[in-house]
Amino acid sequence: MGAKIFAALIVLLARFITAVRGRWEGVEPVDGHRIYFANHASHGDFILIWTVLPRRLRQRTRPVAGADYWLKGGLKSFIGRDVFNAVLIDRERENRTEDPVALMAAALDEGASLIVFPEGTRNTTEAPLLPFKSGLYHLAKARPDVDLVPVWIDNLNRVMPKGEIVPIPLICTVAFGAPLHVGAAESKEEFIARAEAAVLALSPRSAVS
């Protein structure tokens, strides 16, 4: 109950600050087994995606997040676990006990859709996108029927740059592109390059330059 109210408040706040609107440019906001993969510049990224999803989809869509960040502290783990029902994965390759791809595949098998940020960490550089990690490829291979929907979140990095605590109200958009599937003969490098290009193609700045 508390988590539901909290979630509604977060969505309301996101709308107040960003007046966020979803642009569905190659896919419709309908039911489906999906992995939304997006650029990652701010902690608010999955909140924005969540906000523009219709309520019915929102309830079944779980963000994938780093356990090292979201299990620190009471409030963070309340938000991560109870409010957003995140699939928490261990980003440290060396001493992890569970395979992230297996965890994500299990969540998909339970009927959830996922939100992932294949850059692996928040992008604080000048480059529009960091190189993707290979997890997306392995997940796509493991669950080939799932639609991989590219997503571009625009402007949120200006709302709250890393290290700031007060957000600046700015209009944000979330663009959803046509779904991808990994080809039977496609190599990991080819697929990752294609996925990166699909996300970048949704950025308004890539249309200009």
Place this chain on the structure above:
Amino acid sequence: MSALHPDLLTLLGILLAVLGAASAIGYVLQRRLSPDGSNPVIENLNDRIRAWWVMVILMALALIGGRTGATLLFALCSFAALREFVTLIDTRRADHWALAAAFFVVLPVQYYLIWIGWYGLYSIFIPVYAFLLMPIVAALRGDTDHYLIRIAEVQWALMICVFCVSHVPALLSLEIPGYEGRNVLLIAFLVIVVQSSDVLQYVWGKLFGRTKIAPKLSPSKTVEGLAGGALSATLIGVGLSWMTPFTPLQAGFLSLVIVVMGFFGGLVMSAIKRDRGVKDWGHLIAGHGGFIDRLDSVLFSAPIFFHLVRFWWSVT
């Protein structure tokens, strides 16, 4: 909340009738010309009429709510407008605190001053205090790249979106002998004249428009549209003189000033959009683009109308 003035009720009745007629016409046109929703002009017209309903209902609630309601409504308008404006300017990390101050300090303080009716401070708070304080905040962060441009952009955003808009509810603090308790109707007068001028310029321009005024800026603005729209909106203003402290002639003169300032306000805001390479300020209102797209002509006419009325009619 005190009992509503009969003039306000009359006005709301008229607005209801006009919008009702517009909705009926829109419905018939849609049935006749665009039964499957394929005619973009008709669909846009109906979107606009629906948005008008929302605007009129919000305005009516604000006016019924008196000073608190109107101040709150326009504070929210300022917030939405500032959000759109700042989205289009080049901000940097170094401007973060100055911008946060604009949204969360300057805007609320300005509207608080309006609400308590402190003319001596709200008329200079932004152009003096905010304009001196914000460059200081930005300078303290040490990034001098494009410093002057960044400061100027933020100052303009505040001037347009907060200072100008706040002069609409400021009309409530005027004290006009013999007009006590009816000041909300001045807001209605201003907004109705400005908005009907927008609509009528569009209609006259569509019907008779030939000579473009500023083809580079706004290809839809024509001399014929401006003349026809301005004159007919002025006539509407004359027709509304019964609810103002003005004689019909005075109401006509003030309407003309409002309409001309509104026109040039729209032109200036188009110039900014061109500069930033966008067509609309945002996506908040279906059929109208952003908030500023709907507000642009009120922005420039509100402070002028306020000061003219204050100078000649008000005792404060």
